[in-house]
Amino acid sequence: MKTISYFSLILLMVAASACSKKDNYDPPKEQVNGAILYKGDSIYLEYNRVPYQFYQYGFGKVGPVEQTFTQSGVISSILFNGSYKFIVPNGQGPFLWPKTAGGAPDSLDVTVSGSQQLNIEVTPYYMVRNASISAGGGTVSGTCKIEKIVTDANAKDIESVTLYINKTQFVSGANNIASASVSGADITNPDNVSLSVSIPAITPAQNYVFARIGLKIAGVEDMIFSPLFKLNF
Template identity: 60%
Template sequence: MKIIIAILSFSLFLCACEKDNYDPPTAQLSGKLVYQGEPINVEFNQVPYNLFQFGFGKTGPVSNTSFTQEGTYSVLLFNGTYKLIIPAGQGPFLWKKTPGGAPDSITVTMNGSQQLDLEVTPYYMIRTPQITAAGNNVNATFKLEKVITDANAKNIEHVNIYLNKTAFVSGNSSYNLVSTRRLGADIVDPNNVALSVVVPTIIPAQNYIFARIGLKIAGVEDMIFSPVVKLTL
């Protein structure tokens, strides 16, 4: 008798599970930030994007996360219609705006997974970055191209080369061991910028290091970066 009751209650429990739960979202929306096909690299966890959904009586984004340092994003969603936005003032780039000046949204219709690259206009691009290790130094040469030259144009505050022992490299002091800075005013020829930094002692020792170049635009909080490179010392 007891066993029967136990089996009965257990099977009731199983039934309840099936009836009460929804399937998790399976449609993946992913992509990256691009300018004319070239990826835009930013700082890890600092440039956010929001997804909004209609019709549930709540305001506020349903997804509120940020881009990776390579400028990629991915999010699992239910099928349906969403609006994607990069909030005002975020990112080292201009996002398209409504005539009123507010950031405009992209309508995303999810019906299965899809790839969606986000076209933005950066203030500057770091072109042809060459980062090499030579002896105890890491040397970088690159070009700076001013992309926005109209009334929205901004000056370069500084460019840095950052080194870190992990693949996360940025201006955040947790993500770089050492850096060398060149102020915007000290850049003579934007088509030929060279920076050099001495590799610090890494504890525990490792024979490789990660590097990338970051550019800070005056009056814009987020920096734009070159892709991370791994250098063998």
């Protein structure tokens, strides 16, 4: 008798848990991939620093799906089909984001139907061009050209240019083992900025480092970077 009642109880639980499909959504599955670009060129950013948001209206309360660009400015989100508004929040990123007349950041309409590519064109204040970084003799040296893109009333000065090296591929002001910097005022020829930094002892030992050149724009919090280099030595 007892065995039967336990058995029926378990059966009931199994049945209850098996048939609750009715009130659940399928998970989102449409892959939206892309990057933030300037005239087709990648904009390199700091890891986990520059956020972007998707808003979808029509479901009552409004809140964004927020993520951050990767170091190489890549967007990667999984969404439901539908129409969204895409935005980079105010004051984020080393680029000019379109604004409304009121000064608030303007949003882009994005319609998701199936997996798709989403490339966003923006105007960065500067670009770090022709970067070349090499290692040798315990030193990492890099050169680059700084191209000033925004030259109108919104133009900003260079605060500093810094060569960062790190043990891992995350290379930035917050993640580095050594850096060398030149301030904007000391840059005489923006077409040829060269920097070098000596490689400190690394524990545990490894025979490679990652390096990037970052440009800090005066009055803008987020830096813009050169592509990432992996250097063996």
